[in-house]
Amino acid sequence: MIGEESPGGGPAGPSSFFIILRMVLVLALVAALIYLVVFFLRRLSKPQAEQNPHLKILASTHLGGGRYVHVVAVGNKAWLIGAGEGGVRHIADITDQEAVDAMVLSSSEKSAETSGFNAGFQALLQRLSGGERPPEDRLENIRKRRERFKRF
Numbered sequence: 001m002i003g004e005e006s007p008g009g010g011p012a013g014p015s016s017f018f019i020i021l022r023m024v025l026v027l028a029l030v031a032a033l034i035y036l037v038v039f040f041l042r043r044l045s046k047p048q049a050e051q052n053p054h055l056k057i058l059a060s061t062h063l064g065g066g067r068y069v070h071v072v073a074v075g076n077k078a079w080l081i082g083a084g085e086g087g088v089r090h091i092a093d094i095t096d097q098e099a100v101d102a103m104v105l106s107s108s109e110k111s112a113e114t115s116g117f118n119a120g121f122q123a124l125l126q127r128l129s130g131g132e133r134p135p136e137d138r139l140e141n142i143r144k145r146r147e148r149f150k151r152f
Contacts, residue, residue, distance in 0.1 A: 058103035071103060078103070 058078065059071040067084040071094065078094040094100055 056104070056107060058100075058107045073100060073104060076100065 054074055056073050057070050058073050061069050063069060065084075067082070069091070070081045070083060072079050072081050076097065078100045080091040080094060082089045082091050
């Protein structure tokens, strides 16, 4: 009946341990969902820098304390530039054309891989599926799935 007590003198019903456990699990789930929403909102709200096809940052590294070193290229010439709170300074000219070409190639490959949400989603799918497969394997897999589907 309503207000019925258990033989121990407390109210009848689930133990307080399970209630607290359920509350902690729900709190953890809500915190994880809030974190994911904030993560995706930050990622989507990043301003997309306008890409200038003639001016490129080929490489960059953080030195600590708000200081960076960049390799900047215009056409087939490149410079090593230091940047920090005090301003931007020219450090050296890069005269090795093979090194410049290698950095241009690496930079263009990296920008092609990370262009937008679609590339990130494809990378996630590749990680979940076990990596990139050759096109022949994908076609054969599709054929096998089609045959299995036809049997049903």
